[in-house]
Amino acid sequence: MISSVLFMSTPILLAAIGGLLTELAGVLNIALEGLMLIGAFSAILITKFTGSMFLGTLGASLAGMSLAYIFGFITLRFKANIFITGLAANLFAVGITNYLSSIIFGTKGVISLLNYSQLLHIAGNNIFTYIGLFITGLSLWIIYKTVFGLRIRASGFDISILKIKGIDSYNIQMKAILISGALSGLGGAVLALNIGAYVPNMIAGRGWIALVVIYLGRKHPVGILIASIFFAATEYISNIAQGFFQIPSDILLGFPYLITFIAMVIYSILNTRLNNGR
Amino acid sequence: MDHKINDSTLKATLLAMGSALIITIILLIFSSNNPLQSIVFFFTGPFSNTYNFGNMLNKAGLLIFAGLGMSIAFRSGMFNLGGEGQVYAGATAAVLVSINVNFPNRYIGIISAVIIGIISGALIAGFSGWLKKQWNTDELISSFLLSGIIIHFTDYLISGPFKDNSSFLNSTVKIPTILFIKQFLDTSHFNISFFIAVIFTFLAFIFLFKTSMGYEIRLSGLNRKFAEYGGLPINRHLIIPMLISGGMYGAMGSFASMGSYHMGIKGFTQGFGWNGIAVALIAGNNPAFVIPAALIFAYLDAGTQVAMIHSDLSFEFGNLIKAVIFFLITAKKLNLKKEYLYD
Numbered sequence: 001m002i003s004s005v006l007f008m009s010t011p012i013l014l015a016a017i018g019g020l021l022t023e024l025a026g027v028l029n030i031a032l033e034g035l036m037l038i039g040a041f042s043a044i045l046i047t048k049f050t051g052s053m054f055l056g057t058l059g060a061s062l063a064g065m066s067l068a069y070i071f072g073f074i075t076l077r078f079k080a081n082i083f084i085t086g087l088a089a090n091l092f093a094v095g096i097t098n099y100l101s102s103i104i105f106g107t108k109g110v111i112s113l114l115n116y117s118q119l120l121h122i123a124g125n126n127i128f129t130y131i132g133l134f135i136t137g138l139s140l141w142i143i144y145k146t147v148f149g150l151r152i153r154a155s156g157f158d159i160s161i162l163k164i165k166g167i168d169s170y171n172i173q174m175k176a177i178l179i180s181g182a183l184s185g186l187g188g189a190v191l192a193l194n195i196g197a198y199v200p201n202m203i204a205g206r207g208w209i210a211l212v213v214i215y216l217g218r219k220h221p222v223g224i225l226i227a228s229i230f231f232a233a234t235e236y237i238s239n240i241a242q243g244f245f246q247i248p249s250d251i252l253l254g255f256p257y258l259i260t261f262i263a264m265v266i267y268s269i270l271n272t273r274l275n276n277g278r
Numbered sequence: 279m280d281h282k283i284n285d286s287t288l289k290a291t292l293l294a295m296g297s298a299l300i301i302t303i304i305l306l307i308f309s310s311n312n313p314l315q316s317i318v319f320f321f322t323g324p325f326s327n328t329y330n331f332g333n334m335l336n337k338a339g340l341l342i343f344a345g346l347g348m349s350i351a352f353r354s355g356m357f358n359l360g361g362e363g364q365v366y367a368g369a370t371a372a373v374l375v376s377i378n379v380n381f382p383n384r385y386i387g388i389i390s391a392v393i394i395g396i397i398s399g400a401l402i403a404g405f406s407g408w409l410k411k412q413w414n415t416d417e418l419i420s421s422f423l424l425s426g427i428i429i430h431f432t433d434y435l436i437s438g439p440f441k442d443n444s445s446f447l448n449s450t451v452k453i454p455t456i457l458f459i460k461q462f463l464d465t466s467h468f469n470i471s472f473f474i475a476v477i478f479t480f481l482a483f484i485f486l487f488k489t490s491m492g493y494e495i496r497l498s499g500l501n502r503k504f505a506e507y508g509g510l511p512i513n514r515h516l517i518i519p520m521l522i523s524g525g526m527y528g529a530m531g532s533f534a535s536m537g538s539y540h541m542g543i544k545g546f547t548q549g550f551g552w553n554g555i556a557v558a559l560i561a562g563n564n565p566a567f568v569i570p571a572a573l574i575f576a577y578l579d580a581g582t583q584v585a586m587i588h589s590d591l592s593f594e595f596g597n598l599i600k601a602v603i604f605f606l607i608t609a610k611k612l613n614l615k616k617e618y619l620y621d
Contacts, residue, residue: 079610080606
């Protein structure tokens with residue numbers, strides 16, 4: 001049970017760690033959902049044609065980075081509104097996967113891998129669980145122990161600090177956005193490769209959950225890890241409850257949004273109380 | 279966190295719309311067996327007969343409602359990202375009222391159903407505004423999440439307790455014929471809602487630019503701190519713009535269901551919410567330009583639909599076109615050269 005909850009938390013964790021870097025750099029990234037979708041689709045597309053899950057995973061990260069680059073370039077260079085460009089990235093991901101799926105596979109539905117092998121497990125845990133935990137640790141080191149991390153935090157704290165120091169803020173924010181693209185793409189790949197198929201809507205709000213997880217985790221990698229596990233646990237419990245109570249599938253699909261919404265409201269209530277107490 | 283949306287510049291708007299047009303044409307060329315014919319259908323299709331033309335106008339009318347609501351929200355600095363759920367809820371609430379209540383006559387029936395639809399949308403969006411006022415809950419994320427809940431719950435209502443089991447569609451039963459909003463042009467969906475939308479445009483313009491509340495809303499959108507120091511009740515301006523934009527999405531939904539579809543079909547308002555944001559941005563968040571913006575957007579939409587029907591294309595253009603528009607329309611600087619440090 002613990003290993004499946006840990007594994008279920010991995011896609012959200014990866015996207016949230018990427019989102020944390022952009023958040024710290026002063027860029028609220030609402031494109032996580034779309035970046036994950038592109039990753040999930042690319043992972044299946046590339047694995048199907050090359051037969052290699054490794055290349056599929058790599059390709060998913062690159063695809064996430066490519067969309068993140070378009071998103072970042074237009075937002076930072078053209079000074080476009082980040083929420084509207086984020087929305088654009090999400091819609092673009094839906095549109096382009098739909099389009100490519102239609103012209104390559106002739107379907108807008110499920111694309112499954114024919115000869116699909118289980119993901120690698122080490123000591124009872126999925127390989128991606130380790131990768132997720134490793135990246136969380138790595139992010140801790142990057143954010144708090146490296147010059148790049150310091151600059152990311154400075155950029156979010158007050159971007160004029162970078163300007164005074166003569167550091168290119170575009171460069172710092174762009175790198176953060178590209179990393180978030182790669183990690184979200186990876187998160188999407190984990191989802192798709194685990195079931196050996198791409199299903200439209202398979203991200204099912206996880207990009208938005210990741211966004212809320214960043215706040216719930218108080219913008220710290222360890223907090224984010226805990227919050228991701230919390231959401232994975234509720235997903236796990238609702239899957240079990242489904243077996244007992246025969247909850248209608250539509251209600252079940254809305255459940256992650258409900259939990260995330262409630263968590264977000266509780267967080268903002270506690271936050272207001274804390275701030276008022278000070 | 280502030281979600282201020284600057285009014286789009288003319289240059290950016292033209293670039294966004296031009297790029298959307300070019301990308302549509304490129305997609306048509308690459309994915310149609312007869313590209314030239316598809317392009318001709320794309321441009322002339324909406325005007326080819328009264329059915330297509332009427333449907334385009336009807337779509338524009340529905341878009342006007344959503345565009346007006348979003349313009350007022352954007353002007354106030356509030357970001358309602360839950361339009362998808364609000365349209366769907368408004369549409370379905372109007373249908374459920376029409377099916378289950380016996381109205382004394384058709385006018386009372388239609389008006390009540392539409393008002394119920396408007397209230398449903400308004401309350402959903404207003405709730406996000408209230409949360410923002412109460413505990414500073416980010417309304418952009420909360421309205422989106424709330425919309426996700428509402429969409430799936432409405433899906434459940436339509437395909438569960440209110441499903442018409444005699445139909446192949448995943449839909450409710452039809453509303454009583456007497457409650458259909460009369461359609462004007464042949465069999466097209468064009469109906470009186472277009473003219474109501476035009477009247478709403480005047481009202482929205484007067485509200486925003488000629489009333490003190492409109493002035494206060496614009497001022498809090500420009501600079502919330504300044505408005506607060508000026509003694510404006512800014513908390514009220516967190517909820518009212520959300521109520522208005524949600525209500526307009528509700529109007530869009532209920533007119534769509536009462537005037538065009540006459541029943542609740544699972545997912546039938548998909549994309550309507552994003553279109554509302556697109557129209558508001560094309561119009562530069564100014565009600566005066568919402569009508570032309572809605573017409574342009576409806577034309578683009580109708581053109582691709584006609585081109586699709588007449589060709590072998592099976593995918594949706596909608597999301598890609600909107601993505602292109604959204605990517606470019608808020609751009610403030612359109613130079614490709616890197617300028618940094620001191621800007």
